[in-house]
Amino acid sequence: MEKILLVDDEPLILKALVRLLQRTPCLCDGRLFKLELVTFTDPSKALDYARDHQVSLVLSDYRMPGMDGIELLTAIKTLQPDTSRIIISGYADLNALINAINRAHIYRFVAKPWNDYELVSTIGQALRHRQLMLENQRLADQERVTLGQLSDSDLLVKQLEREEPGITKVNWAADGSVMLDDEE
Amino acid sequence: MALVWSDEYVTGIPEIDVQHKAIFREMGSLAMSLLQGKSDTDVQRELKQLAVTLREHINYEELMMFQEGCLPEVMWGHSEDHQLFLQHMQTASDELMTHDEIRAFLRYAVFWMRYHILTIDKPVCYQFLAMRRGLSAEEAYSQSAAIVIEAVPLLLGGMHQTYSELYDSQLRVVHQNSHLLEVQHKLKHTNQELEERVTRRTNELTEANRKLQGEYEKLQSLNQKLESAQGQLLQSEKMAAIGQLAAGVAHEINNPVGFVNANLGTLKSYVESLLSLIGTFEQVSDELPIGVQKRLNEMKENIELDYVRQDIIELLAESADGLDRVKQIVQDLKDFARAGESVWQDADLHRGLDSTLNVVWNELKYKAKVHKEYGDLPLVRCVPAQINQVFMNIMINAAHAIESMGEITLKTGTAGDEVWISVTDTGKGMSEVVRKRIFEPFFTTKPVGQGTGLGLSLAYSIIQKHKGHIEVESTEGVGTTFKIYLPIAGKGEQLPDSE
Numbered sequence: 097m098e099k100i101l102l103v104d105d106e107p108l109i110l111k112a113l114v115r116l117l118q119r120t121p122c123l124c125d126g127r128l129f130k131l132e133l134v135t136f137t138d139p140s141k142a143l144d145y146a147r148d149h150q151v152s153l154v155l156s157d158y159r160m161p162g163m164d165g166i167e168l169l170t171a172i173k174t175l176q177p178d179t180s181r182i183i184i185s186g187y188a189d190l191n192a193l194i195n196a197i198n199r200a201h202i203y204r205f206v207a208k209p210w211n212d213y214e215l216v217s218t219i220g221q222a223l224r225h226r227q228l229m230l231e232n233q234r235l236a237d238q239e240r241v242t243l244g245q246l247s248d249s250d251l252l253v254k255q256l257e258r259e260e261p262g263i264t265k266v267n268w269a270a271d272g273s274v275m276l277d278d279e280e
Numbered sequence: 281m282a283l284v285w286s287d288e289y290v291t292g293i294p295e296i297d298v299q300h301k302a303i304f305r306e307m308g309s310l311a312m313s314l315l316q317g318k319s320d321t322d323v324q325r326e327l328k329q330l331a332v333t334l335r336e337h338i339n340y341e342e343l344m345m346f347q348e349g350c351l352p353e354v355m356w357g358h359s360e361d362h363q364l365f366l367q368h369m370q371t372a373s374d375e376l377m378t379h380d381e382i383r384a385f386l387r388y389a390v391f392w393m394r395y396h397i398l399t400i401d402k403p404v405c406y407q408f409l410a411m412r413r414g415l416s417a418e419e420a421y422s423q424s425a426a427i428v429i430e431a432v433p434l435l436l437g438g439m440h441q442t443y444s445e446l447y448d449s450q451l452r453v454v455h456q457n458s459h460l461l462e463v464q465h466k467l468k469h470t471n472q473e474l475e476e477r478v479t480r481r482t483n484e485l486t487e488a489n490r491k492l493q494g495e496y497e498k499l500q501s502l503n504q505k506l507e508s509a510q511g512q513l514l515q516s517e518k519m520a521a522i523g524q525l526a527a528g529v530a531h532e533i534n535n536p537v538g539f540v541n542a543n544l545g546t547l548k549s550y551v552e553s554l555l556s557l558i559g560t561f562e563q564v565s566d567e568l569p570i571g572v573q574k575r576l577n578e579m580k581e582n583i584e585l586d587y588v589r590q591d592i593i594e595l596l597a598e599s600a601d602g603l604d605r606v607k608q609i610v611q612d613l614k615d616f617a618r619a620g621e622s623v624w625q626d627a628d629l630h631r632g633l634d635s636t637l638n639v640v641w642n643e644l645k646y647k648a649k650v651h652k653e654y655g656d657l658p659l660v661r662c663v664p665a666q667i668n669q670v671f672m673n674i675m676i677n678a679a680h681a682i683e684s685m686g687e688i689t690l691k692t693g694t695a696g697d698e699v700w701i702s703v704t705d706t707g708k709g710m711s712e713v714v715r716k717r718i719f720e721p722f723f724t725t726k727p728v729g730q731g732t733g734l735g736l737s738l739a740y741s742i743i744q745k746h747k748g749h750i751e752v753e754s755t756e757g758v759g760t761t762f763k764i765y766l767p768i769a770g771k772g773e774q775l776p777d778s779e
Contacts, residue, residue: 106539108539113542115543116546159531185531187534209540
């Protein structure tokens with residue numbers, strides 16, 4: 097199951113996206129991705145969720161109250177660099193586009209109103225791309241272990257971090273206590 | 281000049297001598313009065329008196345010549361001299377002359393008296409005496425000639441004086457004449473100067489007038505330019521305001537359109553599933569009890585299932601069409617606000633025209649024959665996607681203006697540092713009222729649902745951004761020409777993006 101975060105301040109958009117993605121098979125390279133959809137109308141709640149859940153892909157609106165899509169995706173990127181990030185928006189100025197690419201490193205920018213087929217296939221491609229990247233990393237790490245460049249424990253830490261983002265990092269407070277949430 | 285009696289004037293006839301002396305006296309008295317500067321009336325009275333005395337004396341002499349029996353030619357010659365003088369005398373006494381003039385006349389009269397007594401009266405009186413002595417008239421006349429000869433030296437003296445006086449007066453006349461000439465010359469000179477001044481002033485005035493007229497015309501044309509600049513400014517301000525509005529509206533509309541569009545897709549697949557479910561139910565309905573079948577059939581008829589089944593697909597398709605139209609309008613609005621991408625390139629506008637023609641060929645092919653009259657165009661610095669959009673909007677409008685089959689002519693050329701592209705159609709043209717409003721956003725003459733009224737305002741805003749301009753000529757019933765001018769150097773590139 098691929099966990100997909102859908103973020104838009106407009107609940108009806110989220111509902112429409114859920115209907116579409118639940119019913120339409122998400123295929124790429126002959127592989128079928130099963131999607132687990134989680135929706136948020138509040139981007140900060142989505143960010144909170146991403147702190148302790150592994151997320152495969154985030155599809156976010158650009159203009160939202162409180163935090164815009166680029167801030168959200170940039171924050172999620174620092175938490176989970178391997179998450180695929182897509183912006184879906186009806187309107188964006190040039191600055192927004194530049195930031196989306198340079199800061200949030202988005203995979204695609206999808207225009208509203210979207211074309212159902214295109215959106216689903218974009219998500220499929222993003223997931224397939226992510227899958228390949230992860231596989232690549234895994235194979236590279238295996239090779240490094242074989243070559244002695246990486247210890248077994250290091251590999252384990254990496255895998256743990258991938259599955260439970262933030263688990264391998266411990267924040268020490270000044271008084272020696274452990275900080276559980278790494279607020280930025 | 282004063283007349284002094286002397287023995288030279290004695291004629292030998294006492295009564296005549298007495299009369300002559302009286303005339304001399306009156307003349308002397310008049311001369312004295314003039315000298316003393318007596319009043320005009322006194323002088324004129326004396327002059328009149330002199331005239332009377334002279335006339336009486338002349339009458340006396342002429343009567344005497346007749347009584348004494350003088351030769352007729354003597355009488356006639358004497359009388360002629362008298363009459364001539366009397367005429368002058370009459371004129372002098374009749375006309376109110378100045379003292380100077382009377383003095384001149386008096387001088388003449390004195391000379392005349394001398395001459396007359398010496399050369400005429402004396403010989404005639406000699407004849408009287410001779411005839412009284414018993415000589416015939418002829419003999420008396422021929423002897424009297426000697427008396428005339430005696431008078432010659434005296435007369436010559438008189439003549440000499442006369443000449444000298446004549447010379448004096450002539451000199452005066454000449455002098456006065458030269459003075460007059462001088463005055464005349466001066467007058468002429470002044471006149472000339474005046475005329476020159478008038479001419480100069482007139483020229484200055486004409487020049488000033490001409491300048492004024494030129495300035496007035498300049499002012500008028502400036503005014504006109506200002507008016508059109510103001511109009512364009514107003515237009516571009518309107519465009520900018522609409523653009524901002526459009527951008528905001530587009531964003532807001534895109535959200536609902538987004539989910540309605542997606543839902544419509546989902547709904548279609550739901551409906552297909554439901555319809556196939558109903559189909560399956562119908563297939564298996566034979567296996568149901570009769571009562572249930574009847575209820576089902578009743579309900580089917582109540583809800584007109586056959587019709588609904590057929591119409592629901594159509595309904596969904598129509599809704600999708602409507603949504604597509606909304607999407608197109610929003611797309612136009614977005615294009616209008618941002619005119620799409622903004623990459624400046626050196627573009628071949630002929631290629632742009634041709635590719636645009638391909639895109640709109642579907643709209644054109646049943647409406648018009650397309651003629652191309654391309655000139656030589658250099659590469660033009662522009663945003664080709666935007667310029668193509670301008671071409672497209674104008675070409676589609678041209679096609680829409682043609683009701684049955686017409687012609688569309690594309691022409692290009694250069695003018696200074698600009699290129700121009702014109703699109704001419706043989707369509708229905710437009711009125712002046714319409715022509716003035718075609719670049720206004722949302723202004724359309726097409727039926728509701730067929731035009732958004734944004735095509736030409738978008739074209740206008742794109743050309744404005746390129747620092748070009750667009751001209752429209754249209755005649756109702758004949759056709760319309762759009763002519764676009766673009767600067768070759770891409771003057772709009774340096775401008776900061778309005779976003």
